[in-house]
Amino acid sequence: MRPNLYSFSWKEVRRSSSFGRSVATTIMLVFLALYFTLVFLSLGVFVIPKVLADKFPGEDMARYLLIYFAFDLVTRQLLQNLPTLSFKSFIIQNIRRKQIARYLLVRSLLHFFNLLPFFMIIPLFFRIVVPGHSAIAAAAWLAGIVFLILSNHFLSTYLKWWINESSWGFYVFAAVFCGLYAINFFGIVSLTGLFGQLLDAMMSYPVIAVGLAALPVFFYWLNQRFLVANLYLNLVEHKQRDSNVRDFSWMSRLGDYGKFISLDVRMIWRNKRPRTQFMLTILFLAYGFLIYRDVDKGIPEGIFIIGGLLMTGMFTISIGQFFPAWHSRYFSMLMTQNFKMKQFLQAFYYLNVVVSFVYFLVTLAYGFIDVRIIYFNTALFFYHIGVNMNLIFLFGSGSKKAVDLGGSAVFNYQGMGAAQWLIAFPLIFGPIIVFYLFKWMTDSIPALMLMGSIGILGIILQPQLFNYFAKIYNYNKHRMIRDYKNS
Amino acid sequence: MIEIVTLIKAYQKEIVLNISELKIEKGELFGLVGNNGAGKTTLFNLILDLIVPSKGHVVSQGITVQESEDWKAFTGAFIDESFTIGYLTPDEYFTFIGDLREMNKSDLELHLTAFDEFFNGEIRGKKKFIRDLSKGNQKKVGIAAAMMGRPEVVILDEPFANLDPSSQYKLRSLLKKQAAEQGTTFLISGHTLDNITEVCNRIVILEKGKIVKDVPKTETTLKELENFFAGVKEAESFVLD
Structure with missing residues (x-):
């Protein structure tokens, strides 16, 4: 019988020492999770619809979603961990590298960051998108958003590999990010506007949502290619290079x-x-x-x-x-x-x-x-x-x-x-x-x-x-x- | 000189060490052998005041280690890798320990030069953190540091394990040399019987926390030890039949 890798991950979580962490920490974590859940829920249910109605009547919410996704990408860069936990024990077993890569990537999806936006998106979906749109258009909108969340997840994972590998990767990321922000801010190209148009177009032509599905698939493929090529012990264990030992004598x-x-x-x-x-x-x-x-x-x-x-x-x-x-x-x-x-x-x-x-x-x-x-x-x-x-x-x-x-x-x-x-x-x-x-x-x-x-x-x-x-x-x-x- | 009288260590009424009397003379090369879980490391931890005895105490050079800290000035020890500091380079670690032992630069240099052959050119002058060294090399760093600063007592827990054969030979002669030149008392434990019998002049066997054999080294000690440990095994398999 082929052992199911996912059952290991469940055991790993269940039996890890952090699962049995102290009561105080658990309470604090639950409290934090609840707090963020409530913040996002209230954003979706009250704040955003109200602000849109008061301050930007007639304007489209869709264009602001790009700002959200950009913010999401940066937060993930800082806080999301790479899915490298515990692959060591698998690589010498009779399991294809591709299968291990798939396991690590699929497993990484189970993350609070992927759950959180739904607390905001779902209420918005019912309050703003569903009224006044056909069922198919609304469904296309929701599907598009889900695909975008997924692609953000895999894109940030891939960027993180890349940033980890090279010492200047982070600065390139920061520069590109600031550059795009500047282009949008000074109105050279209205990226937010274009993004809004894309989402609008998607509701008129739901086929585009299917096209958007290509995005997470592409980023997933990049990650998988990277993992299959780099699934060695030194993937996570970076040894100190001789040159950068700073002396504090x-x-x-x-x-x-x-x-x-x-x-x-x-x-x-x-x-x-x-x-x-x-x-x-x-x-x-x-x-x-x-x-x-x-x-x-x-x-x-x-x-x-x-x-x-x-x-x-x-x-x-x-x-x-x-x-x-x-x-x-x-x-x-x-x-x-x-x-x-x-x-x-x-x-x-x-x-x-x-x-x-x-x-x-x-x-x-x-x-x-x-x-x-x-x-x-x-x-x-x-x-x-x-x-x-x-x-x-x-x-x-x-x-x-x-x-x-x-x-x-x-x-x-x-x-x-x-x-x-x-x-x-x-x-x-x-x-x-x-x-x-x-x-x-x-x-x-x-x-x-x-x-x-x-x-x-x-x-x-x-x-x-x-x-x-x-x-x-x-x-x-x-x-x-x-x-x-x-x- | 180390004196132990009725020393008992128990965890929830399970006695892991029970020594009624043990005296280790100054300059002695004291070898401690025994199977896993016999209480070797427990004894060393008690002598170093790292754990609290359930009963009794240890007196080292007239100082009761459970009461005063003064034994630290003349004692060196290496129990396991946690006795080194992973994020320092070996040279930094030697300087740090040397500072604590109040050695000056030339003392330190002199001490470490004696270890050059043992280090095999893989330890000193390298800009590599101890955590990135191999297990054997980490051990070499720890042993060299434990013998620093002319200590009167040096405690080494399984110093020969994880070392390659030529390093084992070099370590034997380093230990004997320091004992002969400085009159250092060495407490050494191990599983490789030939190393221990070669270096030590007194061998003690611990079994289930008790001293079952305490002999000076003679021509036949190694043979006797081998028979002793092999005998334990045979007797067990015999019972199974």
């Missing part, structure tokens, strides 16, 4: 902590997961452009707190939530070495102080939008170093799960436990509560000064706190070694 000279700071820096820079997380924190510095917006009478103070906290402290929040599990794979080795736990903690502390300080300086530029941002960010920077940093160490002492350094950074729940979710509350809501409490007692500016003072108090007490943390980390050492081994 100068950091070792930074006194007693130098050797651990350079270890931390190398850990972040040379491993996929921490490096991507670090890169995202840099991207996050642009968050201010999103949230610093006038609402009625100026920007609300709560936004300043959120913005200042997240932008100056994102490095600590993102990297620190897994401290010290980043070092989990060789933790027992570290524990046989002759150094004081305090040094190890201090090194991570100073790394965070330096990075947060740089981020703080960058965010001061937002002062051009509103000068109050400078006051808020200064107070929050001190609060962050003095209080939040210590919360990170406190939570870190309860670290339980080992972290795989090689995994991807987004949507990766390996190494996540309840602690990683819980820590967000004191880190983010703590300063908000503190600020509003002080503001209620006094006023905004004194509240900020008080917040900064709490932070400075924490910084002054740091030596004592380090002694305390070193003690509890040492006390938890055996438990951490055991938990890391078991996870």
Whole structure:
């Protein structure tokens, strides 16, 4: 009997460790999935029909779908994983490469990104397309949209292979994308208009929908051709090329902590997961452009707190939530070495102080939008170093799960436990509560000064706190070694 | 000198290690053999304070390892690949460990030059991360680092496994040389009986967590060991009949 490959994939999902992940993570994931489902549903049911009717009466919705698909393509580039999981065990068996390729590709279709748009498309279909069109025309429209979603899926997969292979692939992708956007924006060729016309034509001549089916088939074929030709072990395991080993040895000279700071820096820079997380924190510095917006009478103070906290402290929040599990794979080795736990903690502390300080300086530029941002960010920077940093160490002492350094950074729940979710509350809501409490007692500016003072108090007490943390980390050492081994 | 008195490690009442008394003298080349699951790694982990004993403690050079961290200054160890750091190059790793052992550059260079033959030109000066090395080469990095900084006690768990035959010969002489020159106490475990009997001057057999044989090495030790392990197997198959 021929074994069915798809039954393996079901078992793989069922029996993977992430399926049995902690309750907190499951709840959070379900919550996120529900949230996005509701957002898309409300977009389809209320928002888009209303906006179309109010702002663009008589205009065609179809042309805006191109913008949606473009956005979808970019999101997929960033967040969708390549379908390479677990083909290793199949390639030496008596299974044709083509069959494995087909299995990997079909399997990849089962993705939240392919389900999500339907929550928006189906209501739109019934509210806007079905009334006033014949059944055949409406069916052609829906079929066309499905084909487009599928082709987006396979196109983004193929692009990702290609981008992975060459170092400049990403820049070509970005350049082509921006180029097309510019062409459309400056009205040289109205791509959105053409796309709208295509969809309209499709409703008059449903045959075009059948033609559109060629698109996903073509992209699928490209993927399959690539996979059949490249289905070797090195497809996913990229070995470091000799030339790009960056040397950080100068950091070792930074006194007693130098050797651990350079270890931390190398850990972040040379491993996929921490490096991507670090890169995202840099991207996050642009968050201010999103949230610093006038609402009625100026920007609300709560936004300043959120913005200042997240932008100056994102490095600590993102990297620190897994401290010290980043070092989990060789933790027992570290524990046989002759150094004081305090040094190890201090090194991570100073790394965070330096990075947060740089981020703080960058965010001061937002002062051009509103000068109050400078006051808020200064107070929050001190609060962050003095209080939040210590919360990170406190939570870190309860670290339980080992972290795989090689995994991807987004949507990766390996190494996540309840602690990683819980820590967000004191880190983010703590300063908000503190600020509003002080503001209620006094006023905004004194509240900020008080917040900064709490932070400075924490910084002054740091030596004592380090002694305390070193003690509890040492006390938890055996438990951490055991938990890391078991996870 | 390492002293162990009534050391017990149990997981949910299943005893995996139970040693009533064990004394390892300074400068001894102590060989630990036993089948899988006999408790060899457990014993080493206890001596390195990586797991907590259910009962008893280990005293290394007068320091109780369960109470003080001072043993770290004179102990080197390599248990498995997790004792290396995958994202460092071997040279960076040696520098890192050398720093922790307070070695200066020339000490480090001197130490590693002795390993040149063992490394076979595949380890040093290469811009390659440890995670991209073969299993055997990763092991070589770990062993060389464990012997760094003139430690008084070196613990190596199955150092000969995964090594090619010529590397095994070279490692034998490296271990003997360091023991002779620096008076290092070596604790070595393994399955390849000829390597262990060749290097060590005292052999202990662990079986199901207990010491069943403790002998100084003589001309006939290898033969006796082979008989012992083969005998266990024969007896079992005999029972089946």
